Amino acid sequence: MTALTWHAASASRRCLPGLPSARWPSPLHVQDEGCLGAGAPSRGRVLVVEDEYFVALYAEDALASAGFEVVGVAATAEEAVEIARAERPDLVLMDIRLTGARDGISAAAEIRSSLGIPSLFATAHSDAATRARGEGAAAPLGWLTKPYTPTEIAAAVAAALTKLRG
Numbered sequence: 001m002t003a004l005t006w007h008a009a010s011a012s013r014r015c016l017p018g019l020p021s022a023r024w025p026s027p028l029h030v031q032d033e034g035c036l037g038a039g040a041p042s043r044g045r046v047l048v049v050e051d052e053y054f055v056a057l058y059a060e061d062a063l064a065s066a067g068f069e070v071v072g073v074a075a076t077a078e079e080a081v082e083i084a085r086a087e088r089p090d091l092v093l094m095d096i097r098l099t100g101a102r103d104g105i106s107a108a109a110e111i112r113s114s115l116g117i118p119s120l121f122a123t124a125h126s127d128a129a130t131r132a133r134g135e136g137a138a139a140p141l142g143w144l145t146k147p148y149t150p151t152e153i154a155a156a157v158a159a160a161l162t163k164l165r166g
Contacts, residue, residue: 042069044161047089049107050122051075051099055146059093059122062150068157076100077107084111091141091160093153096123096130105130108138120144120160122153 046068050056060070071087074080076099084092092111096104108119119138123130124146134140141160144153 043067043158044091045069045071045087045089046157047071047080047083047087047092048073049075049077049080049092049098049104050095051097052095055095058150059153062153063093063157065150066154066157068154077102077104077110080104080107081110081114084115084117088115089117091157091164092117092119093122093144093157094119094138094140096121096125096134105134105137108134108140112138118160118164120156122146122148122156 043066046063048056048059048063048070050059050073056073056075060073063070071089072083074083078100080092080094080098092108094104094108098104098107104119104121104123108121111117111119119140120142121134121138121140122144126143126145131143134143141163142156144156148156
């Protein structure tokens with residue numbers, strides 16, 4: 001699998017190329033072709049870290065449609081740290097199992113300790129041992145279990161940002 005990396009600063013649009021949104025599962029509602037429209041107020045800046053291409057597209061489109069600004073998408077821990085340093089998001093939506101030697105817990109812990117940016121874990125791997133390791137190392141603002149709907153991802157990110165700001 002090739003690495004999936006996208007930086008807001010290096011793209012003219014704020015979304016990844018991919019399947020037309022009309023072919024994505026309902027109830028995904030798209031505004032402005034799935035991207036945050038120019039001049040639209042953002043509910044918060046989010047970095048998506050996900051190594052499965054179509055899951056990353058799905059998450060990005062769901063967040064953008066809900067009014068969040070997706071500042072980038074990364075497939076590895078190293079890319080996540082790099083984009084977080086460059087873009088300074090409010091929150092990182094972090095998958096735990098990633099391409100490469102490091103996992104999402106390691107990346108989330110580094111991003112939180114070095115940049116002060118918290119994560120929300122989005123994963124299919126939320127067994128007790130993984131949760132304990134994640135809570136101890138990265139102190140996430142929450143856990144979102146895959147598979148999720150666009151409504152669930154938007155609500156989880158909104159709740160995490162409210163917790164952060166509250």
